[in-house]
Amino acid sequence: MHSYDSPDCATPSFDFHFMIGKIYEDTVPPESSGLQRQALEKLTELGIHYRVAPCTDAVSIDDCEEIGRALGVRLIKNLLVSNRQGTRFHLVTMPGEKPFVTRAFTAGRGVSRVSFVSADKLMSMLSTPVGGAGPLSLMSDTDGRVEAVIDSDLDSDAEVAVPVFSPAMYAAIRLSDITDRLLPAIAHPPVTIEMSAEFA
Numbered sequence: 001m002h003s004y005d006s007p008d009c010a011t012p013s014f015d016f017h018f019m020i021g022k023i024y025e026d027t028v029p030p031e032s033s034g035l036q037r038q039a040l041e042k043l044t045e046l047g048i049h050y051r052v053a054p055c056t057d058a059v060s061i062d063d064c065e066e067i068g069r070a071l072g073v074r075l076i077k078n079l080l081v082s083n084r085q086g087t088r089f090h091l092v093t094m095p096g097e098k099p100f101v102t103r104a105f106t107a108g109r110g111v112s113r114v115s116f117v118s119a120d121k122l123m124s125m126l127s128t129p130v131g132g133a134g135p136l137s138l139m140s141d142t143d144g145r146v147e148a149v150i151d152s153d154l155d156s157d158a159e160v161a162v163p164v165f166s167p168a169m170y171a172a173i174r175l176s177d178i179t180d181r182l183l184p185a186i187a188h189p190p191v192t193i194e195m196s197a198e199f200a
Helices: 034-045 061-071 102-109 119-127 135-140 175-185
Strands: 053-054 074-083 089-095 115-116 146-151 159-163 169-176 189-193
Touching: 034 053, 034 169, 034 175, 053 061, 053 089, 053 102, 061 074, 061 159, 074 119, 074 159, 089 102, 089 135, 089 175, 102 115, 102 189, 119 135, 135 146, 135 159, 135 175, 169 175
Parallel strands: 089 146, 146 189
Antiparallel strands: 053 169, 074 089, 074 115, 159 169
16 A cells, blocks of 8 residues: 655655745646647637646645635645556545555555556656646547546535646646546546545
């Protein structure tokens, strides 16, 4: 049995230079990359309301909490894991404060063992650097190799902060808009599972 905190935003911050820029509402920030622009324009196309905040790279717990406060939303974590054979991939979205327990996930999803994918694999599969993975990243999974998995402990009516292809931009989006509208529209209908605390 193994318990993990998120590999992204996993350590206290000692960087006093973390900065959050202007918050944009239903508008693509001018500094957006091509992938970020495509992702945010997809939300607009689907009629999904969002607020987005460019920032310096969020690499610590403190940074992520500051983003949550700025956007007024709950923190979540997003983990890309695979089975031992590297044939099944899962993007797991779960509460930010909840540790990822492998036994709880494998019991809930019916896989034997999982591990985090490498930074190179994350980039090649989702066009996303470490710290930038999230539901929006699945737009790059055009082959449908990655399954979207949602922890049932998340409140579907709440807004959550998700990275926009980078740890340097976060969007606040209602979770139900992600699960019921965005993910089905990009051919990644999510699977919701219970990751019971009894395995912690």
